[in-house]
Amino acid sequence: MNQQQFEKMKHGQGFIAALDQSGGSTPKALAAYGVPEDSYSGEDEMFDLVHKMRTRIITSPAFNSDQIIGAILFEQTMDREIEGKYTADYLADQGIVPFLKVDKGLADQTDGVQLMKPIDNLDETLRRANERNIFGTKMRSVIHEPNESGIKEVVKQQFEIGKQIIAAGLVPIIEPEVNIHSEGKEKAEEILKEEIRKHLDQLSEDENVMLKLTIPTEANTYKQLIDHPRVVRVVALSGGYDRDKANSLLKENDGLIASFSRALADDLNANQSDKEFNTALQNAVDSIHNASVNKK
Template identity: 55%
Template sequence: MNTEQLEKVRVGAGFVAALDQSGGSTPQALRRYGIPDDAYSTDAEMFDRVHEMRTRIITSPSFDGGRVIGTILFEDTMNRQIGGRPSADYLWNVKGSVPFLKIDAGLSASADGAQLMKPIPNLPGLLDRAIDNGIFGTKMRSFITLPGRGMQAVVEQQFSVAQQVLAAGLVPIVEIEIDIHSTRKSEAEDLLQESLLVEVDKLDANHRIMLKLTLPDTDNLYRPLVEHPNVLRVLALSGGYSRDEADERLARNNGIIASFSRALLEGLTVQQSSEDFDRMLNETIASIAEASST
């Protein structure tokens, strides 16, 4: 493991950019960016368009490792190049941003108030490719609507995959999103916090994981996890909140830093001039970094 990257993730000031939209979420991200569905006709063309968007963001002067301490990539992005270099290599050696890889294959159908991850095809091979590309850690996402048996199944599945990631020598980001529109959101968050503490207490002393969670209704609910010796960092997802609301909620949760996706891209369009694009991205990155500094 790269000790310089480890230290940057552990104590670096800033946030982790989530540029890992995959097949299901890519069309919506492109629409918000100003690229309509009829601008491409195949998945390959769609991923070309989204790679152009990501390249424009990452190569912008506003995107810098002093504020964007890490970046989560989709596998297709990892396999491509930015500025004539492999994407992860460009991120770390040009921008100073630690590269992570989204490894989940999407969500299963909802059951018992939650959505488990679909089986990950050839996970060992994917982890080997990640290591070959200089990836520091991985991310996998699950979704919870209501507390109950489904939530417990999500936590158990996440930590089972996390153990495989740890065994490969990478740092897993366990992402468990709670629906911000859930009628029992606060209750689900309380129970999730308890379940997560149980699981991180089971980890070997030398194992470090990261958590990516929905911004809670109760400020500093996840503080025991922020301070846990096995938790390298706790990240917040924007989860459908506007950037302003996500920033406000994040600032009230000390020790947690952002890992926004939709909120990071808010206001960026393909039609903008380079100057306008860089200005908007700089304002966004500055506001998210400030909210992550509490």
């Protein structure tokens, strides 16, 4: 593990950019960026275009380590280059800590939750992540209802795979998202908090994780997790909230920083001039950074 990156992730004043849309969500991300599906043919062209989009974001002067402390990448992005360097190396040279999305999507809903699909060849992916100088990983499950048995299974699966990631020398971001539209959202968050705490208490002193959680209905619900000695950092997903709403809710939670995807890139468009693009990105970065470091 890179100790300098660990310290930046533990204490850095900023947020994590989520640039990890995978094959299933890439067409939607490109469409939001002003690149419709009928403008490319096949997956190869699609992934070329999304890498071009991500390269434009990452190389923008607005994408800076003073405000952005980490970035989450899709596997294809990890294997591609920016200005002659593998993406993680380019980010690290800019002082930004690189993470890799490792999950393979969600299983069908059972017991009010969606577990992760089996992660095939995880050991090989982790080996390659180490070769590419990745610091940590991210994997997502979704909780739709306050079903105790379902939430227990989500957390159990996340920590089991998380330990495999820790054993490979990487820091896992455990992401059990709670659906913002769930009628039982607040109750689900209470159950989730207790289940996560139980698993954190079972970790040894050399086992550390990060958490990526939906901004809670009750402010500071996750403060106990933020302060837990086995937690490097707790970050928040925007979860479908627009940027202004996500930022407003984030400000109410001490110690919680952003890890936004759509809320970061909402105002970006392929047809913008570089000046327009950089201005739009800077405005987004400024607002998300402010919400992450300046609390009410």
